[in-house]
Amino acid sequence: MAAAAGLYGRLNRSSTRGFLAYVAAGAACAAVLACFVIPAAEPRAGDANGGLRLSSRSARVWPDLAFNWRVVVATVVGFLGSAFGTVGGVGGGGIFVPMLNLLVGFDTKSAAALSKCMIMGASASSVWYNLQVSHPTKEAPVIDYKLALLFQPMLMLGITIGVELSVIFPYWLITVLIIILFIGTSSRSFYKGILMWKDETRIQxxxxxxEEESKSSCAARDVVIDPSCEEPLLCQPQPKEKSALETFLFNLRWKNILVLMTVWSSFLVLQIFKNNSQSCSTFYWVINILQVPVALSVFLWEAVQLCRESRARRMDGNWECVCEASIEWSPAQLIFCAFCGLLGGTVGGLLGSGGGFILGPLLLELGCIPQVASATATFVMMFSSSLSVVEFYFLNRFPIPFAVYLICISILAGFWGQSLVRKLVHVLKRASLIVFILSSVIFASALTMGVVGTQKSISMINNHEYMGFLDFCEK
Incomplete structure (x- = not known):
């Protein structure tokens, strides 16, 4: 147990500067590309549209829920995407949106809304499953509530920013940014998975x-030992086993959950007021700005607690981690976490996902073991995706029958995925499997988003549609 816990702490000490440089370089390339593409798409003087047809907001397209090959294929893809997406802690929005848009026939906005429904269903079932399992290395909940409190408010604020940016950003630019980010995070996660696999092999x-040396020495001395202690690792003191109910109650942290629910409710109320106000009015912008202090207040409250606990432990000579992340909490680290939370939420808002594509790899980067990273990311996604689902329900953005069907499929997939993969991890003693699943889902999302984005961009070019930034107030 101690060796497994120390493994991920050692891997965490690898530098993230290369990855950050990659993201910055990718964003710079996208900005330079925008400087060349957008001026070419600007309307010419003397012509209202400069020979270009302004890309209209996507019209609502809601196919009927009927038993046909499209729905069957979408069910299979959605089931597998939900199962493995929640295991990796990334949700699977990068797979769901193209599937619902191209395969089933929903318009882009409705596909994004239904994607949130699927992520909510799979996340909820995964959280229920994780509440009934024990931490693999120590006496603690498998869901790290401290990290959830740190990231959830910034993630929700980022989702709001991402939704606003999705209104004005051209589709091709969103596609380029997401592909750059997804390829970077999937590559980084795959690399960490390889390192974990090698260390797990060495430990085994x-x-x-x-074990062989212990058995040989016992046989040489001709000592009779207890058959139950033939394997030395099994003879070490083990934590007291809990019943299913005791594990469930131990994993619940009502104080932290109430704080998260308060943040969730605050954002929901503000979103409802914003959606019922006139776009770009004074009241609209006031409601938008109010989300910032709500998110920052909870983030700073948890950040101060982490800093104080970390400092107090170091002064007492206790170098044990305050939470699952094996880093020394400092203002610089907390600012970095706030930035990543905003980035993850922004990507989630642009894509229609729950933000797990950033949060899952980030938790691994901070030093969380894969089981905790997956459980914590899924727990945070449950709040962010459910907020969007409630908001989309009031806006009538998805058909109820299709949403209920997809939620049921995702709930079943969440249970199946968690149960199957956790059993494989237990049997093979390879927690790196979770990391490989995470990187695979992110890479598959980059691939599907790339294909869909390229196809749509080519179609817009052929139709002479406007490919520059749109007016936010004309949405």
């Missing part, structure tokens, strides 16, 4: 060698 080999 050392364990077998110690």
């Amino acid at each position: 080999m050392e364990t077998r060698e110690r």
Whole structure:
């Protein structure tokens, strides 16, 4: 147990500067590309549209829920995407939106709304499953509530920013930014998975060698030992086993959950007021700005607590981590976490996902073991996706029968995925499987978003549609 816990702490010490440089370079390339593409798309003087047809807001297209090959294929893809997406802690919005848009036939906005429904269903079932399992290495909940409190408010604020940007950003630019980010995060996660796999292999080999040496020494001395202690690792003091109910109650942290629910409710109320106000009016912008102090207040409250606990432990000579992340909490680290939370939420708002494409890899980067990273990211996504679902319901953005059907599929997939993968991890003693699943889902999302984005951009070019920034107040 101690070796497994120390493994991820050692991997965490690898530098993230290369990845950050990659993201910055990718954003710079996208900005330079925008400087060349957008001026070419600007209307010419003397012509109202400069020979270009302004891209209209997508019309609502809601196919009927009927048993046909499209729905069957979408069910299979949605089930597998939900199962493995929640195991990796990324949700799967990058797969759901193209699937619902191209395969089933929903318009882009409705597909994004239904994607949130699927993420909510899978996340809720995964959280229920994770509340009934124990932490693999120590006496603690598998969901890290401290990290959830740190990231959830910034993630929700980022989702609001992402939704606003999706109104004005051209589709091709959103596609380029998402592909750059997804390829970077999937590559980084895959690299960490390889390192974890190698260290797990080394630990297993050392364990077998110690067992063989112990058995050989016992046989040489001709000592009779307890058959139940033939494997030394199993004879170490083990934590007291809890019943299913005791584990469930132990994993619940009502104080933290109430704080998260308060943040969720505050954002919901503000979103409802914003959606019922006139776009770009004074009241609209006041409601928008009010979301900033709500998010910052909770983030700073949790950040101050983490700094104080970390400093108090160091002064007492206790170098144990305050929470699952094996880093030394400092203002610089907390600012970095706030930025990543905003970035993850912004990507979620642009894409129609829950923000897990950033949060899952980030938690691994901070030093969380894969089981905790997956459980915590899924827990945070449950709040962010459910907020969007309630908001979209009031806006009548998705058909109820289709939403209920997809939510049921995702709930079943969440249970199946968590149960299957956790059993594989337990049998093979390879938690790196979760990291490989995470990187695979992100890469698949980059691939599908790239294909869909390229196809739509080519169609817009052929139809001479406007490909520059749109007017926010004309939405």
